[in-house]
Amino acid sequence: MKTLNPKLKQLLMDGAVIPAHPLVLNSHRQLDEFRQRRLTRYYMASGAGGVAVAVHTTQFEIRDPQYNLFEKVLSLAADEINRANLDRPFIKVAGICGSTQQAVKEAEIAVKYGYDIGLLSLSAFKNHTEDAIIEHVRTVAEIIPVFGFYLQPAVGGRLLSYEFWKAFAEVPNVQAIKIAAFNRYQTIDVVRAVCTSGRSQDIALYTGNDDNIIPDLLTTYTFKVGDKTVSRHFNGGLLGHWAFWTHRAVELLAKIKEHRKAGSNLQALLTDGIAVTDVNAAAFDPQHQFTGCISGIHEILRRQGLLEGIWCLSDHEALSPGQMEEIDRVYENYPHLNDDQFVKAFLQEDKG
Numbered sequence: 405m406k407t408l409n410p411k412l413k414q415l416l417m418d419g420a421v422i423p424a425h426p427l428v429l430n431s432h433r434q435l436d437e438f439r440q441r442r443l444t445r446y447y448m449a450s451g452a453g454g455v456a457v458a459v460h461t462t463q464f465e466i467r468d469p470q471y472n473l474f475e476k477v478l479s480l481a482a483d484e485i486n487r488a489n490l491d492r493p494f495i496k497v498a499g500i501c502g503s504t505q506q507a508v509k510e511a512e513i514a515v516k517y518g519y520d521i522g523l524l525s526l527s528a529f530k531n532h533t534e535d536a537i538i539e540h541v542r543t544v545a546e547i548i549p550v551f552g553f554y555l556q557p558a559v560g561g562r563l564l565s566y567e568f569w570k571a572f573a574e575v576p577n578v579q580a581i582k583i584a585a586f587n588r589y590q591t592i593d594v595v596r597a598v599c600t601s602g603r604s605q606d607i608a609l610y611t612g613n614d615d616n617i618i619p620d621l622l623t624t625y626t627f628k629v630g631d632k633t634v635s636r637h638f639n640g641g642l643l644g645h646w647a648f649w650t651h652r653a654v655e656l657l658a659k660i661k662e663h664r665k666a667g668s669n670l671q672a673l674l675t676d677g678i679a680v681t682d683v684n685a686a687a688f689d690p691q692h693q694f695t696g697c698i699s700g701i702h703e704i705l706r707r708q709g710l711l712e713g714i715w716c717l718s719d720h721e722a723l724s725p726g727q728m729e730e731i732d733r734v735y736e737n738y739p740h741l742n743d744d745q746f747v748k749a750f751l752q753e754d755k756g
Contacts, residue, residue, distance in 0.1 A: 405545075406549060417639055419640035420657075421450075421452045421453055421641060421650065424455075425447070426698070427463045427477060427717070435476065439711060442756065444480070449750050456642055457519075458498055461644040463716060478513060495520050496519045498514035498548075500522040500548075506528075508544065521579060524552060525553055534565060537568070541572060545578060548577075549578075551582060552578055552580065552581035553612070554612075556587065558693060568597075570600060582611075583612055583620075595636055598636065611640075612642055621637070621638050645680075648704040648708070656680075660673065679737075682734055686733065688700055689724050696727045699716065699722050703731055708747040
């Protein structure tokens with residue numbers, strides 16, 4: 405069983421910005437290896453605490469036989485991170501999905517390339533009992549530390565009970581949980597389950613709620629557990645939203661940590677929370693059931709010069725009607741949220 409390095413565990417618990425790494429293609433819809441590697445370098449230069457590769461933002465189609473890119477994208481990111489020889493901890497998260505047989509194979513590939521933890525998608529288990537899913541989690545956790553993932557039903561997830569998440573948290577090699585339920589009730593279920601599991605201080609909580617990032621990170625959740633009061637907050641975020649304007653996201657998380665520590669006036673941050681949600685609405689396209697979410701991320705990275713175009717493996721992946729105009733609007737309305745000047749300097753200095 406692979407275990408999590410203590411320094412990386414401390415990083416997770418301290419709270420980090422972990423972008424969900426996009427897949428970079430050229431005009432022929434083939435892997436653009438140079439820009440793929442450069443995007444990884446951008447995330448490191450931005451101060452991110454890690455990257456999540458082979459996740460939804462990387463496009464699940466990378467696993468399809470006609471593309472066969474799963475192992476390739478894992479190897480490219482791992483190679484760039486190793487070459488960087490960073491003087492700080494940096495966590496490598498590998499997306500793991502599918503049936504138990506597929507998930508075991510993917511976990512083994514992730515370990516082969518030195519990935520530290522697996523973000524475990526449960527989308528393949530829509531019709532299974534919760535007990536069967538827990539057995540699946542236990543099997544994968546025997547190979548690699550597990551980063552749980554509560555994915556909203558609108559993009560392939562399923563509803564899971566409080567009891568499920570309590571049992572999930574009790575699996576020894578579960579180290580973190582990403583909550584992307586886009587629902588306050590379900591978010592509370594997971595946090596409460598962790599608080600009552602006996603592992604409250606051992607599991608990092610990461611927001612994936614793109615519609616509620618800043619409030620998630622600012623809120624303290626408090627529950628009565630037996631005769632004790634247990635409190636938790638979200639440690640950091642693992643987000644497709646943080647795949648762009650990443651340097652600003654790093655600054656934002658640092659500011660939130662300062663405010664949490666000082667207990668100071670949070671009004672300005674809460675106002676920024678609305679701005680961040682508005683930007684996310686433009687990029688992630690909830691108006692059209694998130695159809696343009698990957699293309700929206702690509703479009704912002706394209707504008708910054710990090711991508712050549714917004715191509716995806718499937719030609720069905722494209723911006724929705726009116727989405728380009730929405731991205732124009734949020735770019736104009738919230739200039740303090742972008743990191744265009746940072747990216748410009750990065751591109752001038754990056755030697756590959």
